[in-house]
Every structure is written in structure tokens, then in C-alpha cells.
Amino acid sequence: MAWQLHYTSARRGPTGRAGFQFVAETPGLPDGVRAGVTPYLAYRPPPDAPPSPDDSELGLFPVSLLYDRVDGRPLLLRCRYLGRDYSGRFGNFFAHAVVAEPDELEGLRPAELWRAPHWAPLPASGAVLDPLDELAPGAALDPEALAAWLAASGPDDPYALLALLVDAVAGVLERGHGRVVLVADDVELIARWIAVVSYSLPVAAAARLSFVTYTADPDGAAQRLVGTTPAVWSAVRHHAPHASAFDLREGGADGRASRFARTVAGCWRAADFGGLDALGELAPLDDPGQEGAAALLALCRGDATVTAGEEGAAAELLARHGSGIPGWVWRDLVPGVPSMGLDLALAVHEHAPEELRDAVLDGLIAGLAAGRASLLTPDGCDLLYRHAERLRAVPGVAVTVLTSVARRHRGRRIAVTGELLRLDGAADLDAALREVWDTPPSAGECADLLDAHGAHPALAGLPSRTFTRLAFPGGAGLADPATLLLAGRVREIMPDGPAGRDARVVQAYGTAVTADPPRAARALAEIADAGRTSRQLAGEAFAGAARRLSRRPPEFRAELLAALPPPVRARVAQAWTAGPTGRGPVLGREVRERNDLVEVVLRLRTRGVAEPSLEAWARAAAGRWLAGRQLDAHLARSPELRAALRDLLAEGGG
Numbered sequence: 001m002a003w004q005l006h007y008t009s010a011r012r013g014p015t016g017r018a019g020f021q022f023v024a025e026t027p028g029l030p031d032g033v034r035a036g037v038t039p040y041l042a043y044r045p046p047p048d049a050p051p052s053p054d055d056s057e058l059g060l061f062p063v064s065l066l067y068d069r070v071d072g073r074p075l076l077l078r079c080r081y082l083g084r085d086y087s088g089r090f091g092n093f094f095a096h097a098v099v100a101e102p103d104e105l106e107g108l109r110p111a112e113l114w115r116a117p118h119w120a121p122l123p124a125s126g127a128v129l130d131p132l133d134e135l136a137p138g139a140a141l142d143p144e145a146l147a148a149w150l151a152a153s154g155p156d157d158p159y160a161l162l163a164l165l166v167d168a169v170a171g172v173l174e175r176g177h178g179r180v181v182l183v184a185d186d187v188e189l190i191a192r193w194i195a196v197v198s199y200s201l202p203v204a205a206a207a208r209l210s211f212v213t214y215t216a217d218p219d220g221a222a223q224r225l226v227g228t229t230p231a232v233w234s235a236v237r238h239h240a241p242h243a244s245a246f247d248l249r250e251g252g253a254d255g256r257a258s259r260f261a262r263t264v265a266g267c268w269r270a271a272d273f274g275g276l277d278a279l280g281e282l283a284p285l286d287d288p289g290q291e292g293a294a295a296l297l298a299l300c301r302g303d304a305t306v307t308a309g310e311e312g313a314a315a316e317l318l319a320r321h322g323s324g325i326p327g328w329v330w331r332d333l334v335p336g337v338p339s340m341g342l343d344l345a346l347a348v349h350e351h352a353p354e355e356l357r358d359a360v361l362d363g364l365i366a367g368l369a370a371g372r373a374s375l376l377t378p379d380g381c382d383l384l385y386r387h388a389e390r391l392r393a394v395p396g397v398a399v400t401v402l403t404s405v406a407r408r409h410r411g412r413r414i415a416v417t418g419e420l421l422r423l424d425g426a427a428d429l430d431a432a433l434r435e436v437w438d439t440p441p442s443a444g445e446c447a448d449l450l451d452a453h454g455a456h457p458a459l460a461g462l463p464s465r466t467f468t469r470l471a472f473p474g475g476a477g478l479a480d481p482a483t484l485l486l487a488g489r490v491r492e493i494m495p496d497g498p499a500g501r502d503a504r505v506v507q508a509y510g511t512a513v514t515a516d517p518p519r520a521a522r523a524l525a526e527i528a529d530a531g532r533t534s535r536q537l538a539g540e541a542f543a544g545a546a547r548r549l550s551r552r553p554p555e556f557r558a559e560l561l562a563a564l565p566p567p568v569r570a571r572v573a574q575a576w577t578a579g580p581t582g583r584g585p586v587l588g589r590e591v592r593e594r595n596d597l598v599e600v601v602l603r604l605r606t607r608g609v610a611e612p613s614l615e616a617w618a619r620a621a622a623g624r625w626l627a628g629r630q631l632d633a634h635l636a637r638s639p640e641l642r643a644a645l646r647d648l649l650a651e652g653g654g
Contacts, residue, residue: 002100002132003029006123007041009085009092014127018086024124026131033099036070043079043093044216048231052090058083062187062214067110068223069210074100076110076135078119096120104135109206111195112137114213141195147271149192159265161246163257165193166200166264168244170290172224173208181218182227184248190214190227193248197225199273200264202280259310260294281326283317292317296325299340300332308341315347322351330356337363342375346383361387369394373401381405385412388419395426406436413437414448421453433458440465443482447489455494463490463499467506468537475544478509501533505541512545517556520549521563528568546575554596558603561611573614576600594621595634602635602644619652 003026013021020041022034043064050057061081068075076098085092096119115138150158165180172178182190191213198206211225218228219236230249237245257265260279267275275297282293292313295306299314306314318325330352337345337360345367349360365384368376373396376384381404384391391398398419406416413436420432441449446466449459463486470477477483483506490503504526511523524545530538549560549572561569576597601618604611622631622645635642 002098002104002135003033004129004132005037005097006129007095007097008123011086024127024129026129032071037075037097037099040066040068040075040077041095043081045081046216046229046231047235053083062229064212064214065114065191066212066223067210070099073102074105074110076113094123098132100135105207107203108135108137109198109203111198112141114138114191114195115140141192143199143273146192146196146199147268150268156250159269162196162268163261163265164255165197165246166261167257169197169209169225173205179221179224179226181233181245182248183230183233183245185229187214187227189248194225200276258291260290263294263297289313289317289320296329299336300329302336311341311344315344318347318351334359334363338367338370340367342377342380346380349383361390365390365394365397368397373397376400376404378404378408392423395423398423399426399432403432403435414445417449418452421456421458429458437462440469443470443480443486447486450489450493460494460497460499464502464534467502468534471537471540474547475509475541478506478541478544479513484510501530502537505530505533505538509541509545513548517559518563521560525565525568528571543575546572550576554599554603557600558607561604562607562609569611570613573611577614577617591630595631598622598631599641602641602648605644605648606640615648619648622649
């Protein structure tokens, strides 16, 4: 129900006194309501109104309809100027207040009550007013009539004005302070515009939009939407620079409105009240997602003018409200996914009902295939990779997605390689695989690739890259069991190509560093003679094998050298004498290494084999006094080797 109160200047009111007072009210008025209404009870005529109007002029004074809230209850207050009071003085007015329970306005916009039938033209003759069981709107401001009025409003563009007005009202509602001022000679025009704005808002937002159709004090009004006359505004506008003012007499407006406001205006232009309801359903006016709501509605209707920024707002709205988005939105969005920006399309896929996600994914892929694959983000690539089988029909998109995933997730490179090899018609598959395997595979990864895809031509170079990487530095990883297993697998699958030849070098390295001297010599000779093998691989394998063999006992090394062809023996000798043992030793370890290598030279001589570079090095190393003493002690238990050392030195003139 709703309670009524009448207020005017009377000779004798219910309390027996004279002057302005409540002269009638509904019994049972809740506590505090009368006091809450009192501050709103004021009416001052416009400054250009006749000071002593006759009865024919009173109808020209603007009627004030105010909407606000008092202690949580809606207050509707209609004031009209009466002229003289009981004493004959001018300045009297009649205020008719209606205070309702909150649910009385459910589904109703307060502006609809502009010409409601319950408004009394004059104070009641008695002091008791009936309660209002229903607040029935007036017939003058229904949406259809307002749409027709806007369409016939003259040569200026009322829809541009409406868009800017909606933005201004949205701003004050979001901020929670400030006001928007409407200026016109005719209060009926102001009431119409207030009604249009109210219908442009969701019902809940309209319930929060306080307004007054006329006030002589727009700068002091507490309402968010305030009507006044040109005479009033010209007198006060310089004192109210913070207020947004719209002169309704001009009809048009300058400025750029938001997508939301332009959409509202477009709905009015087309008398599309369903569109207005849809906007309200997607986001309230003061919701940060109002731009996203307008963008979503535009996208649902196939509007191609939605900007990237507006799509971003729509994506944020989907993320914030998720399952709260109405079902019709998802259904209408799906056909437009191919032309959406990637971020919005991903947001639609993430938040859409499960039964629509396949269709969204198909649209997303179709859009990327149309030339937008370069816009893919890591998150987008990860999503599409989870549906890699769908990408096989669009190899250009698939390559972009798969290479992105492989770069960022090394553990997926083998699976990605498989997907790339399954593509039919992918341009430059070799370049994609080079990107995936920019860092060569490990021995285990390479073996897994061979097991899965055999001797695929696109993979032919990977084993050689793996072997070369494992060879540095100095053959460090070539003797690992996984490397040797890979070499055997390569020779089984691709024995005759470059990878097969490199695999033989790897196997030879494994033999050289583990076998007895005769087999090690043959393996070392094979590495040295690997003419068609990767130069880096063969070089590192030979250097690494020579270095590891240099740690063997002198007897082993001498037998190894004896079994090597002279050119290979000279190369090993160069490797062995290039280290610290070729200089004057300082550390005890270096002394031992020098002594062992001299012993190798001497044992080689006893076998009847000479390596000139080694012998020259040994003469130089042993010819120093201290070195001679140390070598003499080292060879004390081998008279034969001591004799060989004397012969070596004698040949050099030492």
C-alpha cells in the first residue's frame, strides 16, 4: 500500500494553527515519514513568472514531480503553484505526497506516474485520505508513445542528445553524487525526457534515479536528474559548474557518446524495447560492464563496428558474470565468433555452456584460418592444442599453435612433432620442426622420435644434431648408455644417410674409450677417417677419446699407439703433448703425467715403433736436471726403460 499526505497554506489545519502545514493524510502513517517528507516541501516560481498571476496564468507555472527515497521508502511528491493563500498573499502551493512500501514500485518506473490518476489538483476538504492500494501509471508516457514522439521531434537529432544524456546520468549514478540538469520552458518536455531516460535503464537502476521535473534551485537539489527553466538556469548556472546541463530547446547535442549510450539511442530509434531489456539484463547502468553489455548486444546482432577496446569490455563482462549471462546471448554470439578478436573468442569459449563450446571452437579456428593466426596468444595456443585434432584441417593455424606450445613446453615437443608430421599441406614443415627443436633433442627424446616416426625425412637431421650437442665439450656425452643406444637405433633405421654415418662415429667413440688397445686403435682410426661425417662431431669425438685415453696406464697407451696408423698416431701425440705435460711441471699431478707420457714413449721404442714428435717432446722434458732426477726415480724398477731413456737422450745429443 501507499500513504498520502496533502500540504499547503491553510487558515486552520488539523492542529488548529494557520500557515503551511499538512492538512490531510492517510491514517497509520509510519513513524518518521512525515518528518522525512518535510524537507522536500518547497516550491518557488521561476523568476520570469508573473508575480501576481490570475487564474488563467496559474496553469502556465511548471508542475514539479519529485521522486526520491525517505527511510528506504519511495517518495513521490507533486507540487503545483496555487497563487494566493487564505489571506490573499501570493506564494501558496499545493504538495501531494505519496509514500509507498518498497515493493509497490516493483516493475514500475517512477517517471510513469507523471500524470497518474491519483494526483489531486487541490487539497482535500477533509483531513483523512484513503490509502492507495495500487499506483497506476499515467497514459501519456508509455514507451511506444515516447518512441513516436522522439521520431517526430524535429530536424535536430534527438538520439544524439539522448546518448549523451544517458552517459551523463550513468556517470552520476556510478559516482553516487552530482546531478544532471535539464533546461526547458515546458515542464512537459522535461517530464518526457526523464521518462525516456528512465525507460533506458534497467528497472532497478531507474528505481535509484531520483529526479525532479522542476526546481528553482537546481544547484541545491539533492536529486540526480533535475529539471528547471531557462530563466532559472541563466541565473544560477555560473554557480553550478560541476553540473552537466542539457538545454532541451536545442534538440541536438555535440560530443562522442559511449557504445552503451549509442546502443540505447539506437534502440529508441528503432523502437526496439527488447534491446533495452537485453541491455538491462546483461549489466545494470552503473555496472562497470555496461560498455561490455552494449558490445555483447551489438555482437549478438552481427554489428561489425565493435572496436577492440569494446570487445575487451565484453570479455571482462563474460569473465565477471560467467554463468549469469542469459542463454540467448551465448546462442547469438556463436555465429559471430569467426570475426571476433581472439581474447573475446577465448572468453566466449571459456564461459559458454558446455554444449556450445565445440561450436565456439570451430568458429575460433575458422577465424584464425581466415588470416588472423598471427594474433594468437600463448593462452590461445594452449587452448587450441588441447583440441589438436581439429587443427589438422587448417595447417597454417596448426603450425602456429604447435610451434608456440613446443617453445614454451619442452616436455611436449615429441607430441607436437607427431602432430606436425600428421598435417597435410603444411607450408615449410622443415622450418616448423627446426623451431620446435631449436634446442636439439636429448638422446632419449631422439630415440622416442625414431620409435614413433621411423625414418621420416623431416626428422633425418635430428640425430646428427643430438650427437653433435652431446659431443661438446670433448665428447662428454657420447659414451653415455642412452647415446650409444640411440646410435644403434639410428644405424638400424637410417644406416646410409648422414645420421647413420654420425652414429658410426659415436659407436666408434664408445669402443675407443672402453675396448682393449687393438680395438681402441681401430675405433680411433675410424673416427679420424670419418671424412663425410659432421666435422664438429668427428673433431670433438677424436679429441675427447684422446683425452680419455691419456688417463690409461703407460703400457696400454704404448700398445695403443703402436697399433695406430702413423698419421693417427701423430694426431694423438699432438693431443697428449698439448696439455700441461708439455711445459715445465709444477704440480705433483703434472709431474706424474709427464713421467707417464715419457714412459709411454720409451715403451713404444721398445716395441720398435717411433713417433718423432713424441720423442722430441720426451727429450726436451727429460733433458732438464730436475726432470731427469724425477724420471730416474720413476723408472728405478725398470732397467730396460732406464736404458731406453739414456738412448733417447743420447740420440738428441744429451
